[in-house]
Amino acid sequence: MTVLTPLDEPALxxxxxxxxxxxxxxxxxxxxxxxxxxxxxxxxxxxxxxRGRTLDPATAVERTWVVDVDxxxxxxxxxxxxxxxxxxxxxxxxxxxxxxxxxxxxxxxxAEAQRSGAARFIASTTPGNGGARALLGGIGAALxxxxxxxxxxxxxx
Ligand SMILES: CC(C)(COP(=O)(O)OP(=O)(O)OC[C@H]1O[C@@H](n2cnc3c(N)ncnc32)[C@H](O)[C@@H]1OP(=O)(O)O)[C@@H](O)C(=O)NCCC(=O)NCCS
Numbered sequence: 001m002t003v004l005t006p007l008d009e010p011a012l013x014x015x016x017x018x019x020x021x022x023x024x025x026x027x028x029x030x031x032x033x034x035x036x037x038x039x040x041x042x043x044x045x046x047x048x049x050x051r052g053r054t055l056d057p058a059t060a061v062e063r064t065w066v067v068d069v070d071x072x073x074x075x076x077x078x079x080x081x082x083x084x085x086x087x088x089x090x091x092x093x094x095x096x097x098x099x100x101x102x103x104x105x106x107x108x109x110x111a112e113a114q115r116s117g118a119a120r121f122i123a124s125t126t127p128g129n130g131g132a133r134a135l136l137g138g139i140g141a142a143l144x145x146x147x148x149x150x151x152x153x154x155x156x157x
Pocket of ligand 1: 102135
């Protein structure tokens with residue numbers, strides 16, 4: 001079963017393990033200079049990224065959940081408020097991709113967005129990300145290509 005677990009420190013530790021085991025750093029956080037791979041400075045940056053953006057009330061800008069499948073962390077989902085819109089984001093570890101989990105997580109995020117009272121659900125991806133484009137098209141979002149970005153928007157009622 002796929003559920004969203006709100007991020008806290010224990011969940012963040014599980015999320016880092018999932019990222020290290022099955023995702024590229026650039027898929028899950030902003031670039032950090034240095035040699036490739038999950039160096040200790042990238043692991044520290046991953047923790048600092050989520051503490052700053054979600055866990056520290058003084059700096060938080062978004063809500064983040066760990067994607068748990070049968071009790072194991074396989075990725076993350078987030079919602080960030082931008083005016084009357086909420087921006088969604090998802091990443092899954094490699095072994096979890098292509099099994100319908102992203103579809104389920106998108107439905108859960110959409111339900112959270114509706115509960116939040118936002119007027120619009122938005123997301124952005126790249127033209128080459130067929131999985132993300134399929135997820136967003138699948139919930140009825142309008143997709144607009146703008147250079148290297150594909151913007152998705154769905155009105156919420
Ligand atoms: C993008 C991502 C979240 C999709 O989740 P997923 O669990 O792999 O997707 P699903 O298995 O639920 O498939 C959803 C749809 O995408 C399609 N799809 C999946 N992977 C695809 C791919 N690589 N190319 C084209 N279509 C793809 C599926 O066929 C399915 O289409 P359908 O609904 O018409 O049957 C996941 O692959 C991922 O985490 N990728 C790496 C990080 C990333 O790119 N995040 C998004 C950044 S915007």
